[in-house]
Amino acid sequence: MKGSCAATLGRLGIRPVERRRESTWEKYYAVIRRIPRGRVATYGQVARMAGRPRHARQVGYALYTLPQGSKLPWHRVVNATGGLSVGRVVPGGDLAQRFRLEREGVAFGLNGRIALKRYGWGQSSARRRR
DNA sequence: GCAATGACGCTCT
DNA sequence: CAGAGCGCCATTG
Secondary structure, eight states: OOTHHHHHHHHHTOOHHHHTTHHHHHHHHHHHHTOOTTOBEEHHHHHHHTTOTTOHHHHHHHHHTOOTTOOOOGGGEEOTTSOOOGGGTSTTHHHHHHHHHHHHTOOBOTTSOBOHHHHBTTSOGGGOOO
């Protein structure tokens, strides 16, 4: 893929202003886009896969500036505790995320957290029950 | 350029 | 296992 980056970002609804830092967050978006359906990844995991360990916060920043019309599966990104931190900036956003994940087959624990050991991206995939 | 903020992670209590 | 504190680093004001 060559200049498809700009086209892809345009498809995602990224504005010119965000294009400037695309080189920085592009990797995060690419990784998130690679997250398989019915699986979740932590911010640190995404940052690590993007080749930027310890940048978990910046991943959250990237999603923070993410437009609503983006087709990015942001709902598959959770924190290390398997909880949802979206509600910090989007009231009820965590609820929507939870609903989306449950619809994909991701189950939540009684404490409202996801069993990353089972649904974590790169974990024992063969262990997941139908 | 400096100071404050933040959709986080790890460690200690 | 749950809660609080400190650290990391890029974006924003």
